[in-house]
Amino acid sequence: MIAVKQLSKTFTAKKKGGSGSSAQTVRAVDALDLTWEKDEFIAVVGESGCGKSTLGRILAGLIPPSQGSIELDNVPMSQVLSQRGRPWSRVVQLIPQDPYAAINPVRKIRSLFRDPLLYHHRVAKSQVDLRIEELLAMVGLDPKNVLDKYPHQLSGGQRQRVVVARAMTVDPGYLVADEAVSMVDVSLRIGIMDHLKKISTERQLGLLFITHDFRVARYIAQNGTIAVMYLGRVVEQGPSEEILGHPMHPYTQALLSAVPILEGREERVNDVVPLRYEVSAHGERGCAFASRCPFADQTCRETSPPLTIVQAPDHSVACHYAESRSVVIDRSQIS
Numbered sequence: 646m647i648a649v650k651q652l653s654k655t656f657t658a659k660k661k662g663g664s665g666s667s668a669q670t671v672r673a674v675d676a677l678d679l680t681w682e683k684d685e686f687i688a689v690v691g692e693s694g695c696g697k698s699t700l701g702r703i704l705a706g707l708i709p710p711s712q713g714s715i716e717l718d719n720v721p722m723s724q725v726l727s728q729r730g731r732p733w734s735r736v737v738q739l740i741p742q743d744p745y746a747a748i749n750p751v752r753k754i755r756s757l758f759r760d761p762l763l764y765h766h767r768v769a770k771s772q773v774d775l776r777i778e779e780l781l782a783m784v785g786l787d788p789k790n791v792l793d794k795y796p797h798q799l800s801g802g803q804r805q806r807v808v809v810a811r812a813m814t815v816d817p818g819y820l821v822a823d824e825a826v827s828m829v830d831v832s833l834r835i836g837i838m839d840h841l842k843k844i845s846t847e848r849q850l851g852l853l854f855i856t857h858d859f860r861v862a863r864y865i866a867q868n869g870t871i872a873v874m875y876l877g878r879v880v881e882q883g884p885s886e887e888i889l890g891h892p893m894h895p896y897t898q899a900l901l902s903a904v905p906i907l908e909g910r911e912e913r914v915n916d917v918v919p920l921r922y923e924v925s926a927h928g929e930r931g932c933a934f935a936s937r938c939p940f941a942d943q944t945c946r947e948t949s950p951p952l953t954i955v956q957a958p959d960h961s962v963a964c965h966y967a968e969s970r971s972v973v974i975d976r977s978q979i980s
């Protein structure tokens with residue numbers, strides 16, 4: 646299990662103004678807690694800029710957190726190599742949104758696979774070609790059609806599949822897929838998601854799929870977990886059918902009410918109202934969502950609500966009034 650505790654990441658960027666430049670601090674991930682079981686599928690959903698990719702990159706060990714910890718089966722990330730004998734890159738692999746960013750454009754597909762297989766001693770030299778073919782076949786590619794091509798000679802869907810297969814060269818325990826199908830033609834998305842789910846199920850991998858689309862989240866996390874992120878925090882988390890059927894956080898409710906496919910709600914609850922659209926720079930105190938929440942009161946503005954289990958066994962919400970604001974959605978209408 647991977648346990649993320651009080652994880653924060655701030656970026657400082659230079660901001661140019663009329664009288665020179667000043668530094669602006671962005672809190673991309675903010676005291677975030679998350680547990681991720683070995684074979685669990687988690688869909689992380691949230692609007693642009695809420696910190697999803699930053700979380701994914703930290704989980705994959707590509708950038709360090711500013712604060713907080715990440716543990717693998719109670720071993721801190723920094724000690725996994727010495728205690729478990731595997732580098733973090735073999736624990737978590739990231740599949741980025743843009744396949745071009747993940748693969749070297751001047752190398753043929755065959756050589757993109759050879760190096761990680763040999764470097765990590767995943768297979769004997771004589772078996773490398775066979776293993777590459779297995780990996781490509783695993784994601785539905787015909788090896789002889791792609792092995793001797795450069796990335797630019799492949800279609801977008803083929804490139805994304807290559808990236809998925811390449812992540813598997815190091816035999817990771819967990820996969821983070823960051824908007825992994827958003828740059829692929831709509832008609833090809835289901836196929837790639839199905840391959841990701843199949844590979845993860847067969848190999849008992851944890852899959853954390855980042856998306857801004859609830860329909861994608863539901864497809865990925867059918868028997869898994871949905872975590873809703875807002876301004877660097879998880880504000881609601883639980884079994885996917887529970888989140889989609891009984892959203893309790895006003896933000897989740899508003900996002901779901903904006904999904905056209907969810908129009909057939911059993912109850913048209915007045916509470917599911919449009920958000921107030923201004924995102925404030927969230928201060929230290931109070932609920933981060935207060936500036937957009939139609940139900941915010943003085944308590945909300947003064948005290949930050951912790952992520953708390955409100956529905957046993959594992960539906961957690963970060964809202965002072967979660968229990969009084971449950972909504973029932975007709976699940977048969979969600980497709």
Ligand SMILES: Nc1ncnc2c1ncn2[C@@H]1O[C@H](COP(=O)(O)OP(=O)(O)OP(=O)(O)O)[C@@H](O)[C@H]1O
Pocket residue numbers: 656657658671672673691692693694695696697698699700857
């Ligand atoms: N390297 C960086 N330097 C400065 N700010 C950054 C950096 N990376 C991310 N940010 C900022 O951190 C915040 C979260 O960014 P992030 O990319 O994690 O969001 P996201 O949820 O993945 O958004 P999207 O859905 O658009 O991909 C944003 O305000 C972004 O501008």
Ligand code: SF4
Pocket residue numbers: 894895896932933934935936938939940941942945950963964965966967
């Ligand atoms: S704590 Fe208050 S402001 Fe925050 S989501 Fe709940 S009702 Fe809205």
Ligand SMILES: [Mg+2]
Pocket residue numbers: 697698699823
């Ligand atoms: Mg992103």
